[in-house]
Amino acid sequence: MNIDQLDQEVKSWFPEIKDLIQENTNYKTKEKRDFRDLATEIDIAVQELIEDHIKQLPGKQVIIGEETYGQTEVDPEASHLWIVDPIDGTANFVKQKENYATMITYFSHGQAKLAYIYDVFRDELYSASLGGGVYCNGMRLDPIPDLNLRESLIGISPQHNIKRDYFYYIAENAFDIRNYGCSSLDGISVIKGQYGAFVNPGGGPWDYAPFILMAQEMGLHFSNFSNQMPDYTKPSNFIIASPACFSELESHIKSYTDTGNYSI
Ligand code: IPD
Ligand code: CA
Ligand code: CA
Ligand code: CA
Numbered sequence: 173m174n175i176d177q178l179d180q181e182v183k184s185w186f187p188e189i190k191d192l193i194q195e196n197t198n199y200k201t202k203e204k205r206d207f208r209d210l211a212t213e214i215d216i217a218v219q220e221l222i223e224d225h226i227k228q229l230p231g232k233q234v235i236i237g238e239e240t241y242g243q244t245e246v247d248p249e250a251s252h253l254w255i256v257d258p259i260d261g262t263a264n265f266v267k268q269k270e271n272y273a274t275m276i277t278y279f280s281h282g283q284a285k286l287a288y289i290y291d292v293f294r295d296e297l298y299s300a301s302l303g304g305g306v307y308c309n310g311m312r313l314d315p316i317p318d319l320n321l322r323e324s325l326i327g328i329s330p331q332h333n334i335k336r337d338y339f340y341y342i343a344e345n346a347f348d349i350r351n352y353g354c355s356s357l358d359g360i361s362v363i364k365g366q367y368g369a370f371v372n373p374g375g376g377p378w379d380y381a382p383f384i385l386m387a388q389e390m391g392l393h394f395s396n397f398s399n400q401m402p403d404y405t406k407p408s409n410f411i412i413a414s415p416a417c418f419s420e421l422e423s424h425i426k427s428y429t430d431t432g433n434y435s436i
Contacts, residue, residue, distance in 0.1 A: 173230060179286055179301055182276060185225050186290050186297055189274050192218055193259070193292050201266060210262045215239050218258035222276060226254050236405060238378045246405040253279040255404065257378035261354030269293070273356040277381035279404070287382035289356045298360055300386045306363055316365030316390065320416040324368020325350045327358035329375075341424050342371075355379040362412045363390055369413030369421060373397075380410040393418040397425040 173181070192214065199213040219239040226233050229252070236246055237256040246253065254276065259265050261272035270293035278286040289298040300306045306313045326346040328339065343349055350367060352358045355375055361367040363386050372379065380394075381404055387394035393413045395401060399422060402408035411418065411425060 175285055175301065178229075178278070179299070181225075181229070182278070182286060182288060183297070183299065185222065186274070186288075189218055189221065189290065190292055190295065192221060193265075193274075208263070210266060211239060212259070212262060212266065214265070215259045215262055218274060219256060222256050222258060222274075226256075236377050238376055241376065248279070248403060248405050249282045251280060253405075255279070255377050255381040257356070257376075260356040260379065261352070264353055271352050271354050271357055273354060273360075275356050275378060275382050277385065279381075284381070284385035284388075284404075287385040289360055289382050289386075291357060291360075298363070298382075298386070300382070300389050302385065302389075304389070306386050306389050308364075313364065313390065316363075316392075316414070318416045319365070319368040319414045321346050321368060321420040323347055324414070324417055325361075325366065326417070327351055327361055327367045327370035329353075329355065329358065329370075329372040338424055338427075342421075345420070356382070359383050359386075359412050362392060362414070363387070368417035369411060371397075371409075371411045371413075371421070371425060373409050374407060375410065376407050377404050380404075380408065380412075383410070383412045387412050391415075399426075 196214055201210050201212045204211055216239050219237050223235055226235055231252050234246055234250045234253045257275040259272050260275050265272040274290040276288045285302045287300045296308055298308050324346055325348050326342050327350050355372055358370045362370050383394050393415050397409045
């Protein structure tokens with residue numbers, strides 16, 4: 173199967189994902205790390221659905237999925253590596269019934285080749301392929317201006333390990349602050365040129381994997397807070413930003429929080 177055929181195959185999974193998520197309104201919810209960290213039966217069912225599709229593909233398929241994460245070491249150079257967040261923004265899914273998305277990224281031999289963010293409520297599929305640009309429902313996204321901090325909305329994921337000084341620095345110097353409470357939609361806002369940056373002090377691989385490819389395709393900056401590419405098989409803090417915003421934020425985010433703070 174070549175990469176275009178694989179792209180078509182993955183795109184064919186999303187109608188089924190949408191039905192599974194939207195047709196099941198009676199589901200149980202459990203707490204994971206604490207009362208703010210939720211997983212519903214739908215998160216688990218979507219994870220299983222995507223994994224079932226992946227396992228039918230030819231060759232050895234390696235999967236890192238939020239709801240099946242086993243903390244085992246995974247080779248970032250694997251021939252076929254998939255990173256899956258079945259529902260990103262589970263708290264929104266439960267409490268708002270919108271502003272959540274499904275994320276799937278495909279890596280081969282250390283290179284992100286395909287990435288998908290599906291905004292289920294709005295029925296918008298953002299997709300990217302290496303060298304092919306980023307699309308929303310089949311329409312290519314336009315290049316975006318290199319916005320600076322003063323003219324930009326900045327997305328911040330206000331997790332509990334946030335350093336106050338950093339929050340205030342951005343609040344005082346940016347145009348304003350925004351937060352969907354959903355890494356995928358906050359990150360997509362940078363891809364679309366609606367935010368100048370999105371900073372997240374700690375996420376699993378599934379919270380940032382698509383942005384490695386999408387940022388590259390849009391000429392945007394993506395890194396951890398130390399301006400390095402994270403090992404995408406591991407949790408990390410991350411920033412996706414216009415080059416101008418990153419250059420203004422770089423020295424501040426270095427002290428923001430440690431990469432190792434996030435536990436799953
Ligand atoms: C979370 C959301 C949240 C972000 C966290 C993520 P989940 O994902 O994207 O906005 O702040 O870093 O873990 O748990 O709802 O898939
Ligand atoms: Ca979660
Ligand atoms: Ca999730
Ligand atoms: Ca997530």
